[in-house]
Amino acid sequence: MKRPATALLALLLVAPLSFAVSPDVALARSVTTAHLEGVLPDGSAYVIDVPANWNGTVLLYSHGYLPDGVPNPARNAPSDDVRTSLLAAGYAQVGSSYPETGWVVEQALPAQLSALDEFRARFGTARRTIAWGTSMGGMITTGLAERYSQGFDGTVTMCGLEQGAVANWNNSLDTMFAIRTLLAPGSTAPLVRLPDQATALASTVELTTALDAAQATAQGRARIALAAALRNIPAWTNPAQPEPDANDHDTAQRNQFEVLREFLKTGLSWRQEAEEHAGGNMSWNTGADYDRMFAHSAIRQEVEELYARSGLSLRDDLAALASAPRVTADPTAVGYMSRNISFTGRLTMPMVSIHTTGDPLVPVQVEHAYDEAVSDASRSRLLRQAYVHRAGHCTFTAGEMLAAVRTLEGRISTGRWPDTRPATLNRLAAESDPGVTHGYLTYRPAPYPRPFDLPR
Template sequence: MTTRTRTASVAALLLTLTTLPATALAATAEPAHVEGRLPSGATYLMDVPTDWNGTVLLFSHGYAAGPANPAQDAPDDATKALLLQQGYALIGSSYATTGWAVTDAVPDQLATLTTFTERFGAASRTIAWGRSYGGLVTTALAERAPQRIDGSLSLCGLVHGGVANWNNTLDPVFALKTLLAPDSDLPLVDLPDQRTATAAATVLTAAVDAAQTTARGRARIALAAALHNIPVWNQPTQVRPAATDWDAQQANQYTAVRGLLNAGFNRRQEAEARAGGNMTWNTGVDYARLLARSSVRKEVTELYKEAGLSLRTDLAALNRAPRIGADPDAVAWMSRTSSFTGKLTKPQFSVHTIGDALVPVQTESALRRAVTAAGSSALLRQAYTDNAGHCTFSAAEQLAALHTLEDRLTTGRWPATDAGALNSRAVAADSTTPARYTAYRPAPYPRPYDLAHPADGR
């Protein structure tokens, strides 16, 4: 559609884009690769194959801590290559800022779509899709700008929304401090800067590392992991432990708990700065009830028995510990910008790995709950892949999800979304990468919060 456009200068690129007539784009035989900058300062990418099939995929990338902030228009190179071969146009922006940037991401993604339409003409179909934090952005687009898209696809997304995410991130950190560092004065919320956040994370990481050397400490780490629903197999490099190998299960969780502290402190501080204060609370939370709803509670009870430690006593200690209250204005900001009503007007397909420690698969239960309460359940389908890690989808699995959503858009009815049907689609799309869809039902999300039931969890 146009000659390949590559330039190190944004000014030169914009000049090229504004001087090359649309008729020239249609006459050329090369695929288009366009890079540009939006008025917000966000950059964007567009890749349009010569034989564009009329569908544009608006990709929302995951959380970027900065300072690097590249634009992305596909989740990975292998999937991107297959999509371009099949004729899809791929677009996506960097978002104007890094971090919890939903207030920039949504308008920047819509502006990228507008720029694409002005450049290449209207698409016959527009699908919003994204991974991880980009799944939250995608779901926000689906709720707030449904007139701009035909459907949405969330992959390993934060589809529980911002308030639920930060509440559930607070719980394991609160448990670790209470049980492993009870005499420390490290702050869990209202973090004034990244230096304070890093220092607090360092103190608690040291406490976790020390605890891992004893049976009592390992049991308590497992309890904290259970409050976040950290799975016992959560990285592709890990050996999948046997169903009753409690020690191996806890060892796998230990690594994930250490990694969670970055989100619990450094990423929290950045989000608090945007929200204007602490947007989370555990007032009124009964940690015994929270554990009872956890997908890994059996492991916790067994490790406590092995350690000769009273689980009831530790849960009572958590319930007696001084609680954390939220700043109402910060909660309101997070609710307004980053939580969901569940009201869908266009089809959404949401897919998750079952072994995700960072954004546990139970987030899908929170999405289902909100969508059902809003009366939109007919528009939502969910599926699960039997693999460990955050967003560790194969190219085949991602294309299978996309093609399933496309069938729904074409026919007006959902095709089969069982594991067998999805794996058949995956093999047909790319037989060189794994197809691991599985029948799965996630446990309830431990700390639900959505705009349909905003008081839940208080």
């Protein structure tokens, strides 16, 4: 559905941002709307859009993960609707494709900086530069914030992997490990050190077969829920379906089963591709305390209820996880993923981070991990996190995304955070995107199961 841009434009014309305009910006404003596409020296495609009424702000957009073999055009906005609304409001937008698909964080950061350089070469230095991105692009945006802060005035991360790369792959391993241990005992299907896609596919088929068989029994469904709990897969995962009642554990478990089935379908394939970049296995579960992780899980009550009904012993299954042979990591691969990329929390500019509460791919608890890193670095004054009550990964309305941008701009303009309570964010979203239900709410995510912060 197309999102109307008229309200957003009117609002920003009524309350324009106040800043001095450089000669380069003034020149850019005098030209008609520009749409430019090209290729960067690293082979990345880039795309730039500059409106005739450029307001002096440029938004650098980082897109999410694309598996190997899929089309990889340059993107400079989360959606066509958002791009259109922002152009109407006077925002310039730029982004690249990155030089490759897959886990290309190492190449993506310099590609994005090069795309921004291309913009500056064509249109001059913007008065204000904001980085923003979705999913893996949120991780890339956070990387730009922590490592290249001199080039930006602020950042907006949306549904990002804010737990960092090492924590992401560790927790993915936890889930695979639980599925193999509990649903396919005795299986030797490799979970790491996957030499090729054929090996990844063979493991996927074996584990999916076990998952499907388990779903047919009460005992299997309880164990599937336990595997989901180690990843905090939410009860409501599909925005096209109604949210289950709080005590409807059967619907919640069925939703989590479907997510885990897709997780198996893609997880090992993506891991194999990432291991090629890292030069080995970047994950470990030596020392992982699955009892403790379960105790802090957001869906603990569901699991306990399903185990009580199944007749199985939850204590025995947790003991089985504790005693199963563990997986060790390759230090060089861990080092690669630490560089590409894990976080220190040392922000030097304001950041707004938004996440849906029912995200099945990047569970909302990743925000807790980054909040802890920022707090440990004594930079909490620079971070504001907001949550949208909706299922799905990156399923924000255009208005919700634009409200995050406007909130960040208020902080940049005044040096103080504006009101970031849900009612205010929903009002901003409605002003930008009327006629649509917006879902900001008060929310505090549970701890992330396996946080990993770089030494500070």
